[in-house]
Amino acid sequence: MARILDGKVIAAAVKQDLAMEIAQLREKEVQPKLVVVLVGDDAASASYVRSKERMARELGLEAEVIKLSADVSESELMRQIELQNADDSVDAVLVQLPLPEHIDTDWVLMGVDPTKDVDGFHPQNIGRYAIGSPLVWPCTTAGILEILERANAPVAGQTAVVVGRSRIVGWPTAQLLLAHNATVVQCHRQTRNLAEFTRQADILVVAAGQAGLIRADDVKAGAVVIDVGINRVDGHLVGDVDFDSVVQKAGAITPVPGGVGPLTVAMLMKNTVRLARIRRLTKEDER
Amino acid sequence: MARILDGKVIAAAVKQDLAMEIAQLREKEVQPKLVVVLVGDDAASASYVRSKERMARELGLEAEVIKLSADVSESELMRQIELQNADDSVDAVLVQLPLPEHIDTDWVLMGVDPTKDVDGFHPQNIGRYAIGSPLVWPCTTAGILEILERANAPVAGQTAVVVGRSRIVGWPTAQLLLAHNATVVQCHRQTRNLAEFTRQADILVVAAGQAGLIRADDVKAGAVVIDVGINRVDGHLVGDVDFDSVVQKAGAITPVPGGVGPLTVAMLMKNTVRLARIRRLTKEDER
Numbered sequence: 001m002a003r004i005l006d007g008k009v010i011a012a013a014v015k016q017d018l019a020m021e022i023a024q025l026r027e028k029e030v031q032p033k034l035v036v037v038l039v040g041d042d043a044a045s046a047s048y049v050r051s052k053e054r055m056a057r058e059l060g061l062e063a064e065v066i067k068l069s070a071d072v073s074e075s076e077l078m079r080q081i082e083l084q085n086a087d088d089s090v091d092a093v094l095v096q097l098p099l100p101e102h103i104d105t106d107w108v109l110m111g112v113d114p115t116k117d118v119d120g121f122h123p124q125n126i127g128r129y130a131i132g133s134p135l136v137w138p139c140t141t142a143g144i145l146e147i148l149e150r151a152n153a154p155v156a157g158q159t160a161v162v163v164g165r166s167r168i169v170g171w172p173t174a175q176l177l178l179a180h181n182a183t184v185v186q187c188h189r190q191t192r193n194l195a196e197f198t199r200q201a202d203i204l205v206v207a208a209g210q211a212g213l214i215r216a217d218d219v220k221a222g223a224v225v226i227d228v229g230i231n232r233v234d235g236h237l238v239g240d241v242d243f244d245s246v247v248q249k250a251g252a253i254t255p256v257p258g259g260v261g262p263l264t265v266a267m268l269m270k271n272t273v274r275l276a277r278i279r280r281l282t283k284e285d286e287r
Numbered sequence: 288m289a290r291i292l293d294g295k296v297i298a299a300a301v302k303q304d305l306a307m308e309i310a311q312l313r314e315k316e317v318q319p320k321l322v323v324v325l326v327g328d329d330a331a332s333a334s335y336v337r338s339k340e341r342m343a344r345e346l347g348l349e350a351e352v353i354k355l356s357a358d359v360s361e362s363e364l365m366r367q368i369e370l371q372n373a374d375d376s377v378d379a380v381l382v383q384l385p386l387p388e389h390i391d392t393d394w395v396l397m398g399v400d401p402t403k404d405v406d407g408f409h410p411q412n413i414g415r416y417a418i419g420s421p422l423v424w425p426c427t428t429a430g431i432l433e434i435l436e437r438a439n440a441p442v443a444g445q446t447a448v449v450v451g452r453s454r455i456v457g458w459p460t461a462q463l464l465l466a467h468n469a470t471v472v473q474c475h476r477q478t479r480n481l482a483e484f485t486r487q488a489d490i491l492v493v494a495a496g497q498a499g500l501i502r503a504d505d506v507k508a509g510a511v512v513i514d515v516g517i518n519r520v521d522g523h524l525v526g527d528v529d530f531d532s533v534v535q536k537a538g539a540i541t542p543v544p545g546g547v548g549p550l551t552v553a554m555l556m557k558n559t560v561r562l563a564r565i566r567r568l569t570k571e572d573e574r
Contacts, residue, residue, distance in 0.1 A: 124411060127411060171417050
């Protein structure tokens with residue numbers, strides 16, 4: 001029976017560490033600040049933003065939400081982002097996605113100052129994946145590393161198989177695992193005989209968005225299985241991994257819900273603190 | 288016996304196509320121009336730069352070499368690059384590496400206008416690897432794709448194993464193969480049981496810098512083997528692949544020398560033309 005990697009427990013530990021770190025920063029008169037730009041009144045987006053605000057305040061981070069109407073022009077949105085870029089008290093700028101259709105998302109994300117790019121999506125930041133040292137990794141990817149580290153799962157020299165290559169999860173996660181010296185296999189829709197690869201994985205990350213994609217037969221005994229999928233089946237949330245069968249064979253597994261999900265907002269806070277440290281503390285201060 | 292993928296023959300075909308394309312561009316009054324910035328008087332660098340100049344002129348490209356002394360200051364080097372960035376007649380700027388030790392290479396490469404970044408090394412360009420659409424791929428990587436395409440080797444759905452993850456060859460090549468829908472395995476020094484992975488490869492790219500690393504036993508029968516290694520052994524140039532044994536088993540193989548090498552300068556020219564098209568032609572012109 002696999003060890004269950006409980007995201008809520010791990011997120012609580014991350015938050016505890018962060019609260020302490022933020023308190024120490026405030027003693028040095030550094031008050032980390034996150035700004036979230038929210039366009040329109042999509043209920044799901046608004047709810048995500050509220051949970052970010054709530055956690056920020058809980059940890060002693062300053063958080064500000066800038067609400068813009070759904071019909072805001074691209075140039076006005078850009079102007080608001082540039083104000084945040086220019087504001088020295090702001091450490092991190094997050095543009096809540098999705099944006100309305102009349103707005104060019106890529107262009108807007110490129111408008112965020114790369115040193116305040118808390119989501120790690122600016123091309124300048126992605127460009128540093130190649131050398132394994134972006135300022136921050138995207139929140140979900142960072143959460144996966146946090147889970148592996150806190151589960152004491154070795155990464156270097158392990159075979160890591162990532163299923164799915166989305167820009168926000170699969171691809172950056174593969175780059176992060178490579179940066180941590182795993183041998184990395186990137187699988188996707190055009191992969192033939194997916195199971196041939198997944199069966200080789202010491203670490204298996206599944207971010208394909210397809211319920212029941214991975215079953216016990218597809219997993220090596222003892223593997224660490226990270227399920228990033230969120231699918232609604234018969235009114236229930238399930239991952240991409242058939243939990244009930246895989247839990248019998250894997251060495252460790254994240255449940256859905258309650259696995260990777262709870263880490264994401266916590267990692268946003270951690271990224272904010274990291275950007276604040278980089279931007280505001282001199283090497284001297286860090287001693 | 289494997290088909291030998293002769294880089295000189297392929298490069299000649301690329302050059303023939305390019306000469307025609309450049310002639311057509313000149314009819315539209317577009318004269319593509321490459322500027323090479325050469326710092327110091329390293330003999331090898333100077334020789335590479337001469338071969339770039341020679342090929343450019345042969346194809347009808349304008350090429351200019353800016354020579355700076357080995358003790359040039361970082362700010363003066365930057366100023367020279369900025370002049371080229373600002374010069375509308377310049378399509379492509381290449382800073383010949385290596386730079387002297389007192390100069391921060393990463394910082395200098397970031398100073399090249401991303402739209403003139405003919406080497407594909409600017410973080411903004413690398414950042415577009417994630418979506419599979421950089422303006423250009425680095426020259427060696429682009430040359431590998433050219434070889435695969437001209438050999439009619441399928442890429443999508445194939446298992447591609449890349450050995451080596453350098454920023455200039457291994458890593459971008461893995462990203463390119465992924466962008467072309469291969470299932471990609473990235474191996475490196477910390478990979479255990481390398482042969483277990485290389486034996487799965489339909490396409491095997493070896494860029495490790497270790498003579499004789501890959502032998503017949505390490506290769507699947509019929510595989511396409513691309514050898515990017517250049518090692519000097521007993522006064523001879525050899526690749527990372529034991530050619531004499533692997534040629535008996537592979538389906539196709541690039542020799543060393545005379546495989547990937549001859550493509551690199553040709554791809555620099557092709558990248559220059561591509562940047563000129565993107566920057567100077569409107570959609571209307573491209574019809």
